[in-house]
Amino acid sequence: MEKIVSLAKRRGFIYPGSEIYGGLTGFWDYGPLGVELKNNIKREWWRTMVYGREDVVGLDAAIIMNPKVWEASGHTEAFTDPLVECKTCHKRFRADRHEIIAKHEKKHKKAPQWTEPRTFNLLTEVYLGTTEPKQKAYLRGEITQGVFVNFGNVVSSNRVKVPFGIAQIGKAFRNEITPGNLTFRSREFEQMELEYFVAPDEKEAQKTFDYWKEERLNWYVGLGMNKEKLRFRAHAKNEMAHYARAAEDIEYKAPFGWSEFEGIHHRGDWDLSRHKITYKDDSGKEFTPWVIETSGGVDRSTLFFLIDAYCEEDGRVVLKLNKKLAPFKAAVFPLLANKPKLLEVAKKIFTDLKKEMPVVWDDRGNIGKRYFAQDEIGTPACITIDFQTLEDDAVTVRDRDTAKQERVSVDKLQDYLKE
Numbered sequence: 001m002e003k004i005v006s007l008a009k010r011r012g013f014i015y016p017g018s019e020i021y022g023g024l025t026g027f028w029d030y031g032p033l034g035v036e037l038k039n040n041i042k043r044e045w046w047r048t049m050v051y052g053r054e055d056v057v058g059l060d061a062a063i064i065m066n067p068k069v070w071e072a073s074g075h076t077e078a079f080t081d082p083l084v085e086c087k088t089c090h091k092r093f094r095a096d097r098h099e100i101i102a103k104h105e106k107k108h109k110k111a112p113q114w115t116e117p118r119t120f121n122l123l124t125e126v127y128l129g130t131t132e133p134k135q136k137a138y139l140r141g142e143i144t145q146g147v148f149v150n151f152g153n154v155v156s157s158n159r160v161k162v163p164f165g166i167a168q169i170g171k172a173f174r175n176e177i178t179p180g181n182l183t184f185r186s187r188e189f190e191q192m193e194l195e196y197f198v199a200p201d202e203k204e205a206q207k208t209f210d211y212w213k214e215e216r217l218n219w220y221v222g223l224g225m226n227k228e229k230l231r232f233r234a235h236a237k238n239e240m241a242h243y244a245r246a247a248e249d250i251e252y253k254a255p256f257g258w259s260e261f262e263g264i265h266h267r268g269d270w271d272l273s274r275h276k277i278t279y280k281d282d283s284g285k286e287f288t289p290w291v292i293e294t295s296g297g298v299d300r301s302t303l304f305f306l307i308d309a310y311c312e313e314d315g316r317v318v319l320k321l322n323k324k325l326a327p328f329k330a331a332v333f334p335l336l337a338n339k340p341k342l343l344e345v346a347k348k349i350f351t352d353l354k355k356e357m358p359v360v361w362d363d364r365g366n367i368g369k370r371y372f373a374q375d376e377i378g379t380p381a382c383i384t385i386d387f388q389t390l391e392d393d394a395v396t397v398r399d400r401d402t403a404k405q406e407r408v409s410v411d412k413l414q415d416y417l418k419e
């Protein structure tokens with residue numbers, strides 16, 4: 001984990017938020033490479049979940065909503081975590097994080113005294129307006145509610161019929177008791193979610209639940225995540241969220257243990273009925289649809305894609321990111337930085353490629369060092385323009401994963417890279 005944290009900071013993936021003022025616990029900033037990786041993940045998700053289907057439409061709801069939404073959804077009352085404090089050192093923990101509590105008890109050697117668990121609401125309050133008393137509202141604790149309150153709007157303004165889904169990506173905020181493990185548990189984070197509406201029928205709901213479980217796991221595997229490090233974990237009845245009838249997490253075997261980064265939830269009619277929303281089918285029959293939700297964390301998947309891609313081999317560090325996710329698709333190197341003719345040809349190749357895909361330029365140090373620097377950030381191809389290029393109009397393309405080199409003619413370079 002230390003290696004990932006250091007690489008993320010050093011190469012511009014993830015920085016501590018407001019670092020020059022000492023940071024702020026639970027907030028992170030994405031650097032030039034981090035924003036590319038995160039955007040690529042979101043784009044791939046949208047491509048699969050919206051463009052790739054005929055039964056899903058998109059939405060982008062506001063972060064702040066009328067507080068009545070959160071009362072109706074049960075969040076002001078039940079969106080809580082149990083908090084305990086160690087009486088010896090006053091550190092606070094989530095009472096349901098048994099492994100971490102056990103570790104802490106070991107640290108003190110003799111079992112420390114704990115305070116009684118207190119429930120702690122995770123919603124972040126904000127105050128709106130200029131005159132007192134200001135209007136109290138909340139930053140959304142999950143992006144989901146924006147979908148439910150717009151259910152009627154979407155149905156009446158689009159040709160959608162149950163069963164269908166609404167997809168959304170956006171920020172959510174939680175006043176977490178113990179943020180940590182880099183971005184894994186943050187107070188501001190992004191979610192990518194699908195709310196899939198089905199008729200109120202246990203069999204159909206179960207079928208849909210099983211279908212989305214597999215789809216979501218396969219999506220991560222399809223983008224290169226190691227299947228061996230993924231598993232499902234069903235929630236026990238007593239750990240389920242207040243809205244859930246069934247819940248299974250997709251977990252990744254992180255350096256800090258198996259950890260959830262997406263949840264598949266059977267929310268039944270909880271939300272729509274709390275918001276008093278119904279649906280009429282073609283026959284005029286009115287009912288409250290049930291919801292199967294796939295709720296993924298953008299930051300947690302970004303972190304796990306990074307961890308999963310990290311390799312050390314033959315004295316080099318390589319991020320074997322799927323090429324669709326890699327921040328840069330290629331790097332362009334003129335062999336020497338002080339030969340105007342080489343630079344001119346290399347610049348032309350660079351600007352032509354840049355119109356088609358994210359590419360990076362590097363003319364510093366020897367070629368070996370430049371390869372290492374690109375391997376470490378996962379750039380799939382390095383293109384070297386050398387003296388021979390001036391004669392045969394071909395370049396050397398070196399592959400990140402195999403380190404093999406190939407001569408490719410300049411006029412075929414784009415197609416070669418796209419392939």
Ligand code: ATP
Nearest residue numbers: 176184185186189191260261262263295296297300
């Ligand atoms: P946890 O048990 O780890 O607190 P959760 O079960 O409360 O998570 P959900 O409410 O199911 O999480 O949220 C769906 C997804 O949103 C999670 O799988 C995760 O990827 C992401 N997520 C939730 N809380 C956080 C957080 N504090 N920081 C980063 N991502 C988060």
